[in-house]
Amino acid sequence: MIRYDIIVAGAGTAGVFAALSAAKQGMNVLLLEKTTACGGIGTNGAIAPYYDRSFIDLSADIDKDVFDRQDGSGFLLPLKRNCVSTELLKRAYEQELLKNGVEIIYRAVVSGVLSDGNHVIGLRWHDPQGNHEAGAGVVIDATADGTVLALAGAEFLEDGIRQPYARIYSYLAGDSLWNFGGDAGYVNQDDPENLSLELLKSAAAQVPEQFSEVEKRFLTAPVPGLREGRHLRGRETVRFSDIVHNKQTGNPVAREYANFDTHTIDLVFEDEEFYLFCVAALQWETHFNITIPFGALLPVGMEGIIAAGRMISADHEASQGVRMKGCMKHLGAIAGAAAAISVKKKISLSKVSSQEITALYPLPERAELLKQNTDLWLSDPVEIKEKLKKSNPGTAIWSAYLNGVTEPLYELLDESGFARVHGAFALALQHDKKALKVLRELVEREDQTRSETLRNEPVREPHGAIAAYLLGRLNDKESFPLLCSLFENSRDFFFVSAAWHSLLRLTENNSELRRSGYEVLKSFAEGQRKIPPFRCYCGEICDATEKMKSITLKHLKNITL
Amino acid sequence: MNDYSVLVYGATFWGIGFAAASSGVLVIDPGINPGHEFADTFCTKICRPEQLQTEFARYFYSVLQKHNAIHDGKLHPAALVPMLCSFILEHKINVLLDTILIEKQPVCIMSGASKRNISADQIIDTLTPSGTVWKKYFNALLHGEENAVIPTEYLNGSADSPTIAPGRFSSEAVLHFPVSPGTGYAEARQELEAFWRLRPEMLSKWKIAALAPEFYEITDSSQQKNRFFSQGYSDPLLALDSGIMEALK
Numbered sequence: 001m002i003r004y005d006i007i008v009a010g011a012g013t014a015g016v017f018a019a020l021s022a023a024k025q026g027m028n029v030l031l032l033e034k035t036t037a038c039g040g041i042g043t044n045g046a047i048a049p050y051y052d053r054s055f056i057d058l059s060a061d062i063d064k065d066v067f068d069r070q071d072g073s074g075f076l077l078p079l080k081r082n083c084v085s086t087e088l089l090k091r092a093y094e095q096e097l098l099k100n101g102v103e104i105i106y107r108a109v110v111s112g113v114l115s116d117g118n119h120v121i122g123l124r125w126h127d128p129q130g131n132h133e134a135g136a137g138v139v140i141d142a143t144a145d146g147t148v149l150a151l152a153g154a155e156f157l158e159d160g161i162r163q164p165y166a167r168i169y170s171y172l173a174g175d176s177l178w179n180f181g182g183d184a185g186y187v188n189q190d191d192p193e194n195l196s197l198e199l200l201k202s203a204a205a206q207v208p209e210q211f212s213e214v215e216k217r218f219l220t221a222p223v224p225g226l227r228e229g230r231h232l233r234g235r236e237t238v239r240f241s242d243i244v245h246n247k248q249t250g251n252p253v254a255r256e257y258a259n260f261d262t263h264t265i266d267l268v269f270e271d272e273e274f275y276l277f278c279v280a281a282l283q284w285e286t287h288f289n290i291t292i293p294f295g296a297l298l299p300v301g302m303e304g305i306i307a308a309g310r311m312i313s314a315d316h317e318a319s320q321g322v323r324m325k326g327c328m329k330h331l332g333a334i335a336g337a338a339a340a341i342s343v344k345k346k347i348s349l350s351k352v353s354s355q356e357i358t359a360l361y362p363l364p365e366r367a368e369l370l371k372q373n374t375d376l377w378l379s380d381p382v383e384i385k386e387k388l389k390k391s392n393p394g395t396a397i398w399s400a401y402l403n404g405v406t407e408p409l410y411e412l413l414d415e416s417g418f419a420r421v422h423g424a425f426a427l428a429l430q431h432d433k434k435a436l437k438v439l440r441e442l443v444e445r446e447d448q449t450r451s452e453t454l455r456n457e458p459v460r461e462p463h464g465a466i467a468a469y470l471l472g473r474l475n476d477k478e479s480f481p482l483l484c485s486l487f488e489n490s491r492d493f494f495f496v497s498a499a500w501h502s503l504l505r506l507t508e509n510n511s512e513l514r515r516s517g518y519e520v521l522k523s524f525a526e527g528q529r530k531i532p533p534f535r536c537y538c539g540e541i542c543d544a545t546e547k548m549k550s551i552t553l554k555h556l557k558n559i560t561l
Numbered sequence: 562m563n564d565y566s567v568l569v570y571g572a573t574f575w576g577i578g579f580a581a582a583s584s585g586v587l588v589i590d591p592g593i594n595p596g597h598e599f600a601d602t603f604c605t606k607i608c609r610p611e612q613l614q615t616e617f618a619r620y621f622y623s624v625l626q627k628h629n630a631i632h633d634g635k636l637h638p639a640a641l642v643p644m645l646c647s648f649i650l651e652h653k654i655n656v657l658l659d660t661i662l663i664e665k666q667p668v669c670i671m672s673g674a675s676k677r678n679i680s681a682d683q684i685i686d687t688l689t690p691s692g693t694v695w696k697k698y699f700n701a702l703l704h705g706e707e708n709a710v711i712p713t714e715y716l717n718g719s720a721d722s723p724t725i726a727p728g729r730f731s732s733e734a735v736l737h738f739p740v741s742p743g744t745g746y747a748e749a750r751q752e753l754e755a756f757w758r759l760r761p762e763m764l765s766k767w768k769i770a771a772l773a774p775e776f777y778e779i780t781d782s783s784q785q786k787n788r789f790f791s792q793g794y795s796d797p798l799l800a801l802d803s804g805i806m807e808a809l810k
Contacts, residue, residue, distance in 0.1 A: 034591070036746045036774055044774070074757045076704050076768040087772050091750045098747065106746050109591065111663050111671055126663050126671075128689065150674035169639070170771060172704060177770055189659075192672030196658040199593050204647035207640075210629040213730040217639035218702055218770045222594050222601060 003135035004030045004103075005343045006336070007123050008142055009110045012040025013325050014309035014332035015142030016093045017058060021336025021361075022140075023100040024058075027343060030134060031097065032108040032125050035222060038093035040144065042325050043086040044223035046168045046179040048078035056361055058333050066092045079176040108132075110143070113152040113305075120152050120304035138339035138349065139305045142332060145189060145229035146311035154299040155233035159316040161270065162186060164263045164536055166225030167202035172216040181225070182206065183263050183537040189229055199224060205540065227263060227310075227323060234313025235350070236295030243288050243318060244277060245402070246373045251354040252291035253334050253361075255369050256327040259287050260320040265460065265536050266544055268469065268497040269551070274317045279461050280425050280470065281401065282394035285454045288373050290321050294354045297335055303348045308335035333361050381408040388412060388426060389419040392452040400426040406434075413438055418451065421463050428470040436476055442467035443482055446495060465494035472502025480506055480513055484520050493534035493544065500524075500548060504555050518559055525552040563679040568670075570662050571687035573598045573791030577645060578804025579685065580654045581617055587679070589660040589670055590688075595649060598688070599797040600641035602777035603702045603735040605728045606796040607636040615809070618802035621648055630729060637729035638702070641797060687791045687804075692780035694742045696720060699749035700773040701757075705732040709766035723756065725767075734767065737777070749776070 008019045011033035019031040035044050066088050070077055075085045097104060107127050114122035114133060122135035141148035146156065167184040170177055184202035189195045203220060211217065240260070242248050260277075262284055267275050278284040296313040297306050307313075308331050310323040322331075337360045341352045363369075378384050378399040385408050387396030400409065405426070412423025413434065424438035441447075447464035468486055471479045483506070487499035507517025531545040565587045569576040572590035580586040594600060610622045621644075625631045630640035649656055660672040668679050703725065711725045711734055718724040724737045738756065740749045750772065757769060778792055788807070794800035 037750075072758075073754075074760065074765075074768055076770045087769065088754075090772075091747075091754060094747045094750065104747065107591070109661050109671070111661070111676075126661055131663065145673060147674045171639075172770075175706070177704075190673060190675070192657050192660060192675060195672070196656055196660075199658050200595070200646045200650055200656065203594075203643045204650055205643075207628060207643045207647055211637050211640050211729070212629065213732060216704070216730060216733060217637070218704075219639060219774075220594055220600070220642040222592055222597065222774045224593055 001122070001133060001135050003122075004028050005137045006030075006140060006339045007032065007134060007136040008140040008336075009123060009148045010040070010142035010144060010309070011038040011093075011104065012142060012144055012309065013042050013328040014144075014335070015040070015140070016097065017329045017332030018140045018142050018308045018336040018339070019097055019102045020100060021058060021333040022340045023097070023102045025337065025340035025344070025360075027340050029102045030136075031102050031104045032110060032123070033104065033106050034109045036106045037090040038097065038104070039086065039090050041223055041225055043090045043093070044221060045225050046086060046170045046219070046221040047225065048083040048086055048177070048179055049080065056330055056333050056364070058361070059329050062092050062096050076177040079173050079178040110148050110151065113139070113148060115152060115304075118302050120302065123148070137343035140308050140335050140339055141305060141311070142308040142335070144226065144309045144311060146232055146307065149232055149299055149305065149307060149311070150230065152302060152305055154302055154305075157231040157233050157237070157313065157315065159231060161316045162188070162229070163227040163320060165227060167199065167206070168221040168225050169206060170218040170221070172218070177218070179221075180206075181537070182540065184540060185536060185542055187226070189226055228316070228319055230311055231315070231319060232307050232311050232313045233300050234296045234307070235298045235300060236293040236313065238290065238292055238296050238312070238314035238318045238322060240274065240315055240317030243290055243321070243373065248291050250291075250293035250295065252363060253294045253354050253357045254292040254327070254330040255363055256290040256292065256322050256330070257287055257368050258290060258321040258324060258327065259285050260317060261324070262320050263537055265534055265542070266493075266497065268501050269547065271317060272473070275469065276401075276429055277398065279459070280429060280466050281398040282392070282451060282453050282459055283398050286376060286394070287368070288321065288376070289369055289371060290318070292322065292331070294334070294338070294352070294357060297331065297338070298350055303350065306335045306338060306349055308332045330361070337361055377402055379403055381405045385409060385412065388422040391418055392454060392456055393418065393422040394454055397422060397426045397429065401429040404430065406430055406432050410434060421449070422451070425466065425470065428474055431474060433474055435470070436474060439467040439471050439474070440476070440479055440482065443471065443479065443486060446486070446490065446492075461494045462492075465492070465498040468495060468498035469501055472505040475506065475509055477506065477510055477513060480517070487520070491532050493532045496531055497544065497548070500552075504552070508555065508559065514559060515561055518556065518561060521552050522556060525549045525556065563677065565679060565681045566683065568662070568668060568679065568681035568684045569687060570684060571598070571791060572596070572656050572658065573687040574645070574797040574800035575789060575791035575794070575804035576685070576687040577649060577654060578617065578801035579808045580656075581652045582615070582805045582808035586655060587681070588654065588656045589662060590656070590658055591661045593658045594642045595656065595658070596641045596645040596797060597775055598792040599800070600638055600645075601775040602698075602773050602792070603638045603700045604641075604797060605636050605638060605726050605735050607631055607634060608796050608799050609634070613798060613802045615802050615805040617805050618798050621801060622798055624648070632729050635727055635729045636796070637733065638735070685789050687789050690778060690780040690790045690793065694778045695781045696779040697740050697742050697744065698737045698777040699740050699744075699753055700738065700777055701736040701753060701769045702771045702773070703734040703736055703767045704770040705734060706766045706768070712763045715764070736769070
């Protein structure tokens with residue numbers, strides 16, 4: 001059997017940098033890729049924006065090569081600055097890998113894992129020539145979805161929630177090339193039938209009335225824009241709550257400076273703190289320092305295999321900040337370095353120290369990365385109060401929540417406009433019932449006003465909808481009829497879904513409301529009513545009716561009348 | 562359900578045509594774009610509707626026409642994937658994308674990390690040429706700037722040198738770049754980029770919008786011997802038509 005020091009499965013961004021990093025340490029590396037080019041979503045997926053915050057030297061030569069070659073290449077270039085020709089990037093990756101001695105096999109799909117007990121010792125794969133296998137000192141799973149880890153029997157976190165995916169095509173925009181980023185709803189790529197159906201539906205939805213020369217189409221990307229899949233159960237885990245509460249610990253091997261770039265519009269289905277963070281406190285644009293410990297790449301109870309890519313051990317919420325190209329490069333480089341150290345020293349991956357890895361790829365020290373996340377927040381109650389009067393109060397709302405600022409905000413409830421609403425939101429986050437009066441008013445009049453994000457863009461959720469959600473958080477029994485009416489009569493998804501969420505909570509938590517709440521919810525779950533649709537990022541119409549019915553039925557099962 | 566009369570390997574035009582006119586067929590494909598053998602090689606050829614023998618194929622032709630994807634015997638290749646996906650859904654064809662055939666006896670297919678054994682009375686492979694590949698092309702989709710024309714020497718060149726075929730729109734064309742049969746994707750990309758960088762002035766108004774994700778291959782087998790190999794047909798609708806005809810036999 002042929003043997004390599006390291007086999008990397010998947011030549012997406014993480015896989016490319018894993019293979020390159022290992023090869024530069026003198027390793028004999030095989031890279032398996034199921035498509036016909038390197039770069040994954042960043043090339044084959046037609047995502048031209050570079051999103052490069054990797055801060056590692058390893059990518060510098062490649063970046064320079066691509067950007068230098070773009071002009072005069074005779075290739076149609078992307079529309080915006082800081083975008084690359086995905087075609088030129090494919091070749092730049094490939095040439096750098098080949099130059100460093102990496103053997104690349106395209107159209108190779110990993111079909112099995114060779115193991116000795118809990119130790120992965122090689123891979124099987126299938127390509128157009130048939131089935132093959134090879135041994136390896138270390139296997140790096142860079143398949144994004146953790147396919148190799150799953151085949152090896154690794155454990156995964158059980159989040160079950162995923163971000164929407166994108167089905168992208170490239171087209172002519174003016175005199176440039178651009179990609180239509182069509183968020184296409186949800187898909188479970190672990191379910192082959194569901195994946196196939198969704199891929200067919202999303203491509204079919206892109207048939208225009210008339211194909212035209214003005215927005216001439218080029219190519220439906222042969223790789224789907226899957227933003228999230230399985231998350232490994234690692235020896236350490238990156239958690240959203242730790243990041244936003246400044247509780248990150250351990251010895252990081254990588255840093256990311258990113259926002260939680262959620263593409264989810266129906267955030268009402270998410271974890272409560274994430275909803276409050278993104279919607280009530282308008283914080284999804286805020287950039288955080290996210291540190292990634294080495295243990296997040298290592299599967300629990302297994303040796304000989306390491307994760308590189310968005311499948312690392314991170315919860316669903318945190319993973320939305322550690323999935324971009326820059327981070328993938330860094331994770332790939334680290335996995336490649338760790339694998340090389342393990343092979344050279346003949347020690348298991350779990351014995352490789354974080355210090356040895358960071359000696360090869362030092363943690364970046366750019367100014368923004370050295371800031372503490374705590375510096376993002378306001379601590380002075382007077383300043384918080386003043387900021388709450390603005391149209392973009394997110395930082396102040398979250399600061400009040402983190403620092404427990406309540407009393408100074410009571411005065412705001414007697415004011416009008418943004419001050420009154422934002423004051424109520426900040427108090428409701430802290431379970432302060434003084435917010436109730438304002439919240440009820442907002443729901444009663446289905447208030448359509450919207451605050452602004454940090455970038456001064458109006459948020460999707462109107463004040464009235466956020467208030468409806470917060471009434472559930474405050475367990476406001478008096479608002480039960482109001483919420484029932486909103487749920488049953490509103491024609492706006494955000495109002496209906498927020499009222500529904502609160503009704504579930506009120507029904508569960510209050511014995512006196514249980515029977516009437518049960519009836520309202522049962523009637524919905526078993527009836528024909530359709531929930532008003534909403535638009536996802538690309539403008540696709542999404543229908544959450546079945547999702548809401550399914551969740552409702554689950555809740556009803558747990559209610560004892 | 563895991564019992565099928567036929568397992569078709571390749572969500573190709575031939576394979577989809579066969580499944581559209583059959584029952585109990587499962588179509589699987591390693592990729593995610595049905596019809597990739599023509600769509601992802603930027604095929605601009607389209608036959609005349611009277612050359613098609615089946616209703617299904619003529620119907621597909623009419624839909625392409627209705628959506629402005631065909632004009633004057635030329636096809637807009639980017640229309641193929643979304644239109645074929647729509648056709649698959651409309652005709653409720655059983656397709657599993659991102660799925661490979663890893664064993665033929667017993668039949669074992671794999672999607673992501675999940676493997677399953679299925680039973681199929683017959684396997685039809687529409688992806689693999691049964692004969693030797695004697696011509697291979699690495700194509701590129703071109704975008705022409707204002708007033709770009711295809712020089713005659715490229716329009717009517719020999720099969721062994723780069724040629725350019727016009728697409729559905731005046732600013733659309735496809736470069737057919739011949740490579741030797743043993744050439745891999747990395748080498749082909751390098752050769753094509755080098756050629757394009759030094760292309761003659763007469764092509765300066767044309768730019769590469771995309772490189773084909775797949776080689777276009779021509780085999781030396783007779784049509785009969787190689788009848789399941791979808792890319793062996795000169796255009797997607799002839800492949801679709803032939804798949805349907807095979808099912809109706």
